[in-house]
Amino acid sequence: MGDLPKIFKAYDVRGVVPEELDERAAEAVGAAFVEVLGAGALVIARDMRPSSGPLAEAFARGATGRGAEVVDAGLGSTDLLYYASGSLGLPGVMFTASHNPARYNGMKLCRAGAVPMSAETGLTQVRDRAAELLASAPGGPGEEAHGDPGAGAQEGVRGGSGTGSVVRRDLLDGYAAHLRGLVDLSGIRPLKVVVDAGNGMAGHTVPTVFAGLPVELTPLYFELDGDFPNHPANPLEPDNLRDLQKAVLDKGADVGLAFDGDADRCWVVDERGESVSPSAITALVAVRELARHPGATIIHNLITSRAVPEIVAEHGGVPVRTRVGHSFIKAEMARTGAVFGGEHSAHYYFKDFWFADSGLLAALHLLAALGEREVPLSDMLASYARYAASGEINSTVADQAATVARVRAAYEGRPGTSTDDLDGLTVSGPGWWFNLRPSNTEPLLRLNAEGADETLMAAVRDEVLAIVRS
Known part of the structure; x- marks a missing residue:
């Protein structure tokens, strides 16, 4: 019947199908989503995973059972779902597990206008209401099943008017x-x-x-x-x-x-054939957006290269640093009216796309910039790559807090260093910085380090890892 406490994460729903996420759970989430939001209509889309279609259909049954009209966009990308939510003014759900292995699936939920839902902004309420509906459903843990032991799995969650409908609509064009x-x-x-x-x-x-x-x-x-x-x-x-x-x-x-x-x-x-840092793409798109919106605010998370805020300021913009995670980026963009935001994970957010992220929109900006010049991409981006970066390095630890405390103790008080706790521990020194953040879902610490050159970065990286892994 699914494992709601396990599959509801900080920003989305994700789990192994069917052991953790099944159609019965999806139906309950559909009903709960409508109830919590008071939604008369919503839009859904799905990726190409074999389980996405059945899960989306089950979710729609739960939603229509609560009287909502469901606009089914069919196959689509997550940013197509954001487009649908924004352009139609409807809350939406994308059925996908993104980059996770094939046995996984999940849901990304948003309010009307592609406003993200997180644990703090409605996701927890949806989870709790879905759990109540599952507990009271025929065959659920709150009621003994009668007759065919498998029959309960085919019955829907209780309650609701059942008067909603599904309308299929192609939104790709x-x-x-x-x-x-x-x-x-x-x-x-x-x-x-x-x-x-x-x-x-x-x-x-x-x-x-x-x-x-x-x-x-x-x-x-x-x-x-x-x-x-x-x-x-x-x-x-x-x-x-x-x-x-x-x-x-x-x-x-x-x-x-x-x-x-x-x-x-x-x-x-x-x-x-060389990989390009998402920080360089963030800086490039930021410069383009500042040409259109002089003096505008640009959001970057604290893992992006320090080149990003430098370049934004050099082009007359206002750089604002945020925590890692799309809900933080989107919230800060809405608060500040920022025109663009970028993350080290290759997510790019646009004010004129309902503050949502779109990989293809970022790609179009890149093609436009490259197509306007008669130079290779590597030359065009050379000025945006100023520092050497470690990339994200994961370490399994027994006690995240204690390990971070050991690293803090090793650096606090060193001449020329400073620390902050915006998201994990960030330590900055002359020509270098690093960030150490705990994973929300695994016993991991994630390290990102940057230095003025490869030698300095490697020295900082190796020193921190020696403490973390000791």
């Missing part, structure tokens, strides 16, 4: 037109672009978004397949970029783009 309307690509030179969809939803959205652009597209793994037969749809792992890097070199392409399973993240490879 509208989504593509909206994205192209946000970036001027009319004057760009012809570009050779390789896209690795990883058998995820970019294989569904990229052809429509790129249609009519002066782009020679080389598709890799555009066939939708939730079993991910070629490689995991997680571009943050270097091994998953190998095929893209090779194709860029083989084709003499100008740029390579890699998307995760639900296509909300976009990773970039330059013409040399």
Whole structure:
């Protein structure tokens, strides 16, 4: 019947199907979502995983059972769902487990206008109400099943008017037109672009978004397949970029783009086949947005390179540093009216996209910038890559708090250093900084370090890891 306490995370719902997340749980979540939000209508979309369709249908049964109209957008990316929520003014749910392995699935929930839901802003209430509905359902833990022991699993959650309906609506063309309307690509030179969809939803959205652009597209793994037969749809792992890097070199392409399973993240490879830091992309898009909105605010999380706030300030913008996580980024963007925000994880957020993130919109900005210049991508981005970064390094620890305390004690009081606790522990020194954050779901500490050069960064990284792993 699902394991609601386990699958409801800080920002979404995610678990193994069917052991932790099944159709019965999805139906209860659908009913609870409508009740908690008081929603008369909502929109749903799903990725290509085999379990996504049945879970979405079960969720819709729960929602319509509470009298809501469900607009079913069918197959789509997470940012297509955000487009639907924003353009239709409806709360929405995306069925996806993003970059997680095939046996997982989940839900990303938002209020109308693509406003995110987190544990602090409604997700906990949805979880608790869904648990109540499951407990009182036929065959649930609060009631003995009678007759066929499997019959209860086929019955819906109790209550509600049952008068809602499902309306199917194709939103892909509208989504593509909206994205192209946000970036001027009319004057760009012809570009050779390789896209690795990883058998995820970019294989569904990229052809429509790129249609009519002066782009020679080389598709890799555009066939939708939730079993991910070629490689995991997680571009943050270097091994998953190998095929893209090779194709860029083989084709003499100008740029390579890699998307995760639900296509909300976009990773970039330059013409040399070299991976490009998301901090450089954040800085590039920030400069473009500041040209349109002089003096505007730009959001960056505390893991992005220090080059980002420097470049934003140099171009007359106001950099604002936030915690890691899309709900924090979106909330701070709404609070400050920021025009753009970027994360080290290749999530990019836009005010003119309802403060939501879109990997394809970031990709269009990159293509526009590159297409306006007669220089290679590596040259164009050289000024945005100022420092050496470690990337994110995970360490398993027995006691997260005690380990962080040991690291703090080792650095506090050193001449020229400072600390802050915005998100985990950040320590800054002359020409370097590092951040150490606990995972919310695993016994891990995540280290990110940056230095003026590779030698300094490595020294800082290794010293911190020696303490963490001792």
